[in-house]
Amino acid sequence: MSGPRWDTHLEQPHGLQLPGGRGGQRVHRRLRPAPEPQLAGGVADGAGPVADGAVGVPGARVHVGRLGCRTTHSNGEVVQSCILVFLATKPHVLPGVLQEIAPLVTPNHVLVSLVAGVTLQTLEQMLPPGTKVLRFMPNLPCVVQAGAVVFARGRCAGEREAAVLQGLLAACGLCEEVPESYIDIHTGLSGSxxxxxxxxxxxxxxxxxxxxxxxxxxxxxxxxxxxxxxxxxxxxxxxxxxxxxxxxxxxxxxxxxxxxxxxxxxxxxxxxxxxxxxxxxxxxxxx
Ligand SMILES: NC(=O)C1=CN([C@@H]2O[C@H](COP(=O)(O)OP(=O)(O)OC[C@H]3O[C@@H](n4cnc5c(N)ncnc54)[C@H](OP(=O)(O)O)[C@@H]3O)[C@@H](O)[C@H]2O)C=CC1
Ligand SMILES: O=C(O)[C@@H]1CCC=N1
CATH class of the missing domain: 1.10.3730.10 (ProC C-terminal domain-like)
Structure with a gap:
């Protein structure tokens, strides 16, 4: 399918999509005052997408609306209008969301999960072969840009995707790439x-x-x-x-x-x- 290209996204960071729950808003809030003002127009919500700013989770609409983002209840719409998609549902909800969006995911997409415990291997298995997937774990102080975040990349995500994610998350505070096995430890140490x-x-x-x-x-x-x-x-x-x-x-x-x-x-x-x-x-x- 055709859609926005990752390269285009890098030049015009619209279409960034984020879930609107507490974990997702952790990242929203941090991006809002972040030093990269061009990002503010492209943050969207988990249930809702973000293409030039769209959000889909009811509870997050007021907050995300202040960012100038659109909202939607359609996860498919998010994927069709966004290249960079953040997954921030509760763990038990994630399989259904992945099943829903998998047919719409293309090699251009980059999917980023902050769902506790769910491994890169699981994400890759539930998405089309070759999908670029990354995983990160934030903590609450991301809201005040004093968070501690670690991330790891899947088999098909390269330096470019890692650099873009790190660039975004660095606005939250400390952000380091780590071996994936450290992410669950970071959850016990810092996320919790x-x-x-x-x-x-x-x-x-x-x-x-x-x-x-x-x-x-x-x-x-x-x-x-x-x-x-x-x-x-x-x-x-x-x-x-x-x-x-x-x-x-x-x-x-x-x-x-x-x-x-x-x-x-x-x-x-x-x-x-x-x-x-x-x-x-x-x-x-x-x-
Ligand atoms: N809380 C924390 O400090 C941290 C949480 N996390 C991780 O973040 C994830 C979410 O936790 P948290 O933010 O606390 O939980 P919340 O319940 O606050 O947020 C979950 C979000 O997922 C949305 N949602 C539910 N079903 C769907 C669906 N089918 N499609 C799209 N979106 C959906 C919900 O929308 P609605 O409200 O409309 O139902 C809600 O906005 C968890 O996996 C957790 O492990 C990671 C690090 C820190
Ligand atoms: O309690 C939880 O499961 C999530 C993960 C880290 C913080 N909150």
Whole structure:
């Protein structure tokens, strides 16, 4: 079938299609203020496509509408009008969507999935032979352009497709190409990991409330504490154990507090959480 060419897309980045769920909007929101303003007109939604801006998911219409994108309920229309198509449904919905769009996918298309657990091999098997497929995993802070994203490419996606995807996702924050096996680990570490950090932040603030501080102030200070700690890790390149030791005055407050965390099993609990998230991502891909 004829349709927009990938080369044309690179020159005129219209027809970028994105799903409108929370995962997809993670990417939308990040693209909106991104330094590549030419992309804003081409973002579309999962259920809806985007050709020069079209979106199809009801819940996302208001948000995506602000980007000047069109919306649609037809996945087929998305594929027929877009070269670069993002898949961002729940894992159990994806097989039906792939079955629906497969007859419309051409060698010009590039399909990009952020669906947890679903492997490149599975995607390739459900699409026509030779389809260019890539996979990535974002996390919630993509919304504020401080995300952590990893991606991997399928057998038929080359340097060019990888470079375009990386160029788009770099607007979300850190973005690295990795072996595909790392994507499920990244899901346990970072895609889900932000939720562990929020739980920790909540507990920090609640501890301060218990000791008499107001809740809103405690929350703001907890958030700034996490932000500062993370910034120091990134900017100094130091191992967190070294930074932690730097805070501990012999016989002081920190070592007494850390002893409580060790007794509570924080370290093992967090390691177990990353392991559980990773294993669950692998399971989702098999269902
Ligand atoms: N939440 C997160 O932080 C992250 C999520 N992910 C992955 O993103 C994916 C989606 O998760 P999330 O965004 O949280 O879920 P949501 O439920 O928020 O979004 C799913 C989207 O898929 C749409 N949809 C449902 N059925 C179809 C269909 N047949 N055709 C096209 N679109 C359809 C839904 O539209 P409607 O609302 O109209 O039904 C909705 O917009 C999952 O695979 C998850 O693993 C990846 C990284 C992070
Ligand atoms: O919980 C989930 O399954 C998705 C994947 C990573 C974040 N949310």
């Amino acid at each position: 990991g932000v939720a562990y950090v929020y739980m920790f932040a909540e507990a920090l603030a609640e501890g301060a409330v218990k000791m008499g501080m107001s809740g809103p102030l405690a929350s703001r200070i907890a958030a700034q504490t996490l932000l500062g700690a993370a910034k120091m890790m990134l900017e100094t390149g130091e191992h967190p154990a070294k930074l932690r030791a730097d805070v501990c005055t012999p016989g002081g407050t920190t070592i007494h507090a850390l002893h409580e965390l060790e007794k509570g099993g924080l370290r093992a609990a967090v390691m177990n959480a990353v392991e559980a998230g990773t294993i669950r991502a692998r399971e989702l891909g098999k269902n």
